[in-house]
Amino acid sequence: MTAKTPEDVLSTIRRGNRFLLTSHANPDGDAIGSELGLARIIRAQGKSAVIWNRDPTPGLYTPLPGSDRIHVGSEPPAGFPDLFDGVIVLECPSPDRTGLEEFLDQLPIINIDHHLGNQHYGQVNWIDSAAPAVGEMVYRLAQGLNFSLDDQTATCLFLTLVTDTGGFRFSNATDAAFESAAQLVREGARPEQVSQWLYESRSLASIRLLAEMLSTLTLHHDGRIASVYITQEMFDRAGATESDSEGLTDYPRSIDGVQAAILLRERAPSLYKASLRSRGEVDVQKVARRHDGGGHRNAAGCEIEGDLDSTLATIVEGLVEVLDEN
Ligand SMILES: [Mn+2]
Structure with missing residues (x-):
């Protein structure tokens, strides 16, 4: 087990009674599992916890206990800010990533995260870049509060480690x-x-969409880059929406010899969302940033205007440059 929970985090939680919990926009498993787990830990101490996310919980995570109680949207929950003692921001490197930044400074912020570039924007900051998941930090926090978990809380936190x-x-x-x-x-x-x-809970539409997507598979640059795309017509044929396409970028990346993969999804006529994935040292974020996108070294995304062929050509060109640097 890595470092213990800092005393200022524990004492802030011991002192307060009513907490708001939030995380980044488009929440992932670590965000949702950490929020739900921490909310359960706080409530078990006889205190109140309200989770507020700007974006809805992805379908994968809606079976988690308590996900139906998450307050979703850009409107604050009832009683904000007066009925809260502080906001705990989980797994979020900077306030603007919550999509709720205009509200956050109305409450003291407790910032709990494992991103390397975290901006230390809280009154209390606990950043551990060695933590495998923020949910693992929440588990240490529970131990610091001498709280033994129930099955459901343990399951929420276990999910953060898996994802x-x-x-x-x-x-x-x-x-x-x-x-x-x-x-x-x-x-x-x-x-x-x-x-x-x-x-084991995929929608039928997502499997049909996978078949559509794989029929577009193309290799570039001596097989070091793989691309796939999904047009609006393909979404329609599969009866799928964008949420059915989560995780599909893993397929082109899994091909032997492929170092960078591209998934283009048509969002509107002549507007594509590019999801980029890579292995090892190949930094796809550099390509995403050129188009006002962002992400991490091995997973990044951006939106590009143009037709399919020219958009694909632009991204492939950018990836070739990045590959040739390595
Ligand atoms: Mn995380």
């Missing part, structure tokens, strides 16, 4: 990640339930 480590496959699947996972299972987390939610 942030890619099912314990990424480089952040550290000994600490496995140790926390083992402890969470001991405290009642159910790995088979989490696997069912994450890997």
Whole structure:
């Protein structure tokens, strides 16, 4: 187990009674699982916790206990800000990433995160870039409060480890990640339930969309770049929406020899969302940033205006430059 929870985080939570919890826009498994887990821990102390996210919970995570109680949208929840003692911002490197930044400075901020570039924007900041998931930090926080988890809380936090480590496959699947996972299972987390939610609950539309997408597979640059795309017509044929296309970029990236992969999704006529994935040192964020996008080294995205062919050509060209740097 890595470093303990700082005393100022514990004392702030011990002192307060009513907390607002939030995370980044377009929340992922670590965001949702950390929020739901921490809300349960806070409520179990006889305090209140309200989760407020700008964007809806992705379908994958709606089976998590308490997800139906999350307040979603740009309008503050009832009683904001007077009925809250502070806002706990989880897994969010900067306030603007919440999409709710205009509201946040009305409350003291407790910032709990594991992103390397976190801007320390809270009155209390706990940043641990070695943590495999923010949910693992929430688990340490529970231990610092001498709180023993119930099955559902343990399951929420276990899910954050599974999603942030890619099912314990990424480089952040550290000994600490496995140790926390083992402890969470001991405290009642159910790995088979989490696997069912994450890997065995695909919509039929998403599988039909996968078939459509794979028929567009093209290799570029001696097989080092793979591209696929989904047009609006393909979404329609599959009966799918954009949320059915989550995770599809993993398929082109999984091809042997491919170092960078592109998924273009048509959002509107002549407007494409590009999702870029890579392996190892190949920094796809550099390409996304040229088009006002962003992300991480191995996962980034941006929006581009233009027709399909020219958009694809522009992205491939950018990726070739990045590959040739390495
Ligand atoms: Mn995370």
